[in-house]
Amino acid sequence: MTAVRDAVDLSNYNTFGIREHADHLIEVETLSQLLDALALAERKRWPVTVLGGGSNIVLAGPVRGLTICMRSRGRRVLSRADESVLIEAAAGENWHRLTMWALDHGLSGLENLSLIPGTVGASPVQNIGAYGVELADLFDSLDAYDRDTAQVLRFDRQACEFAYRDSVFKRHPGRFIILCVRLRLLRTPQLRVDYEPLRTAWHETGLARADARVVAELVCRIRRAKLPDPTRIGNAGSFFKNPVVASDVAQTLLAANPAMPCYPQQTGSVKLAAGWLIDQAGWRGLRRGAVGVNPDQALVLVNHGGARGEEVMALAEDIRADVVRRFGVELEMEPQLLGLPITH
Incomplete structure (x- = not known):
């Protein structure tokens, strides 16, 4: 069995860069190692948390019990x-x-x-x-x-x-x-380039023939322009899901906000752009202590250095409440919340 480490700093195990610790942590590469780790947790009566790349989590406090990091390859x-x-x-x-x-x-x-x-x-x-x-x-x-x-x-x-x-x-x-x-x-590409801003970027290439690698390069370019590199500034990518509302709700919002992006769904509902709603509410680029809203994409919350999970969640809740007040639309958090906040 691979070594279990105690009191592990999780700063490098989450892309938000939030400094919390795991009581115990083990990295596993095989099913056998995973089963051994789970058996250990059961003997010790430790709760278990499983981590991948840590790119879609917010640490609200220390992670109790055993944290298992999946490191299998192939x-x-x-x-x-x-x-x-x-x-x-x-x-x-x-x-x-x-x-x-x-x-x-x-x-x-x-x-x-x-x-x-x-x-x-x-x-x-x-x-x-x-x-x-x-x-x-x-x-x-x-x-x-x-x-x-x-x-x-x-x-x-x-x-x-x-x-x-x-x-x-x-x-x-x-x-x-x-x-x-x-x-x-x-084997034969069936490219999907009808989603803005990818459609615009594709048209600008002037290419008529399908090329999957070009689409991948365009997607990377768009993402790098809009989403901050977590190795430079901590973040969990898109913090809120794009809300899906009934068509009549979307029509009412469009009447008051003609520029609002809308994406009709096959079910008859309409997907809205959470980033646009947050931007229109005036949150883009705002900084509150160690946390803030990315100036290039309002859908992303960032850690300017030393942010705690409770600070991230407080900002997220204020944004959510403001969007509800202004537009009547509920935003749902996309990252998973991990760790138990310390109570005093």
Whole structure:
């Protein structure tokens, strides 16, 4: 069994750079090591927290018990068909490196999801998405360890219960530990470039022929321009989900705000741009002590240095309440809240 470390500073284990500690921490690379770690936690009666890349979390306080960091590696092609290829990646693989690996192998589908931080194992939990594409669109199956039954289970798309930034894994935190993910990618690109600002960037290239690698490069360029690099300033990416409202609500808002971006959904509802709502409410670029709102993208909260989780959450709550007051629209936090705040 790999070594268990005590009182571990988690600053480098979360992209927000929040300085909290884990009571105990272990990094695992195999299923056997994971089972040993879980057995240890059970003997010690420690609660268990599983971390991937730490890119979608906010630490509200110390993380009690045992923190397990998934560090498994491996990418491979499982099967090939006339139009598609089935690939598998271990949970600990870096997501962006997987997208680049797929492009290197002539496979399309992941290009719109380029440069999303985090690990492969975390991607189904949030059903990650960007520029009109979600993980669910490419998903085949995954293997996960069920802590309730002590079994490795295979989940198909239906079993994952994917929704907008949601899944069965998010609704049952701590129960399932994802081990590997399988995706169905395409040999011939079917590019999705109809989502602003990707559409504008694509038209500016002047290219008429589909090219998945160019789309990936455009996505990376857009993301780098709008989203701060967490190695330079701590952040968890998009902090709020884009709210989905009824069509009549959207029409009322549009009447008062003609420039408001709206994205009609197949269900008849309308997705709004959370970043636009926050920007219009005057929060973009605001700084409050160690925390603030990114000046280039109001959807991102940032750590200017030394921020605590409670400061991040206080700012987020004030933004949420203000958007409700101004627009009557509820914003929902996207990152997962971890750690127990210290009470005095």
